[in-house]
Amino acid sequence: GQQLNQSPQSMFIQEGEDVSMNCTSSSIFNTWLWYKQDPGEGPVLLIALYKAGELTSNGRLTAQFGITRKDSFLNISASIPSDVGIYFCAGQINTGNQFYFGTGTSLTVIP
Amino acid sequence: SQTIHQWPATLVQPVGSPLSLECTVEGTSNPNLYWYRQAAGRGLQLLFYSVGIGQISSEVPQNLSASRPQDRQFILSSKKLLLSDSGFYLCAWSPPRNTEAFFGQGTRLTVV
Numbered sequence: 001g002q003q004l005n006q007s008p009q010s011m012f013i014q015e016g017e018d019v020s021m022n023c024t025s026s027s028i029f030n031t032w033l034w035y036k037q038d039p040g041e042g043p044v045l046l047i048a049l050y051k052a053g054e055l056t057s058n059g060r061l062t063a064q065f066g067i068t069r070k071d072s073f074l075n076i077s078a079s080i081p082s083d084v085g086i087y088f089c090a091g092q093i094n095t096g097n098q099f100y101f102g103t104g105t106s107l108t109v110i111p
Numbered sequence: 112s113q114t115i116h117q118w119p120a121t122l123v124q125p126v127g128s129p130l131s132l133e134c135t136v137e138g139t140s141n142p143n144l145y146w147y148r149q150a151a152g153r154g155l156q157l158l159f160y161s162v163g164i165g166q167i168s169s170e171v172p173q174n175l176s177a178s179r180p181q182d183r184q185f186i187l188s189s190k191k192l193l194l195s196d197s198g199f200y201l202c203a204w205s206p207p208r209n210t211e212a213f214f215g216q217g218t219r220l221t222v223v
Contacts, residue, residue, distance in 0.1 A: 031210055031211075033211060033212070035214075040217070040219070041216060041217065042117075042201050042203075042214035042215050042216050042217045043155075043201070043214050044214070045211060045212070045213060048210065048211050050210065086153065088155065090212070092209070092210070097209070098145070098157055098160050098168075098170070099145075099157075099205075099212050100157075101147075101154070101155040101157075103153055103154045104153045104154060106153075
């Protein structure tokens with residue numbers, strides 16, 4: 001299957017700091033998705049991106065679909081303790097195909 | 112609105128015993144359905160996906176099987192569990208246009 005490389009693997013930040021994480025692929029994707037997973041729960045969809053160059057915000061979260069269609073990033077501004085969790089990127093090569101997931105970025109916010 | 116139900120939430124099973132995990136979706140028709148496994152809290156591995164009743168695609172050879180007896184029901188099974196089958200199993204669905212996937216709450220399976 002396709003491999004999505006997500007970085008960093010883990011982050012430890014102070015409350016109030018901004019966070020940036022990214023996801024890259026060797027293949028071109030038509031869709032990029034970003035999820036957050038709390039311990040013991042299923043991932044929850046945060047942002048969906050459908051066009052190259054697209055920049056989308058959801059509250060303090062901003063994500064962009066890379067121009068090359070092989071990467072995406074997620075930014076979190078002014079982090080708060082409830083941002084703690086694992087963030088996953090996911091991509092879809094063609095509509096109707098399965099979703100491939102990155103290995104996740106574990107975020108810890110220190111109050 | 113659409114909802115996805117997955118059960119049980121946790122399961123402890125002995126090696127060699129059978130397995131049946133069930134997932135149902137409400138509020139939509141003809142969804143695409145997926146089973147993922149997550150080991151050690153990281154990395155979602157796609158196990159099976161289905162685009163319709165009786166249509167199952169397997170991503171990796173394993174000790175598990177999947178079935179879709181009804182449009183909005185997806186079942187993950189095993190005849191004999193192995194220790195390596197332990198993990199967090201997630202069911203997901205996507206609309207027929209298949210541009211976003213939504214997950215259930217997951218089942219924590221421990222094989223002892």
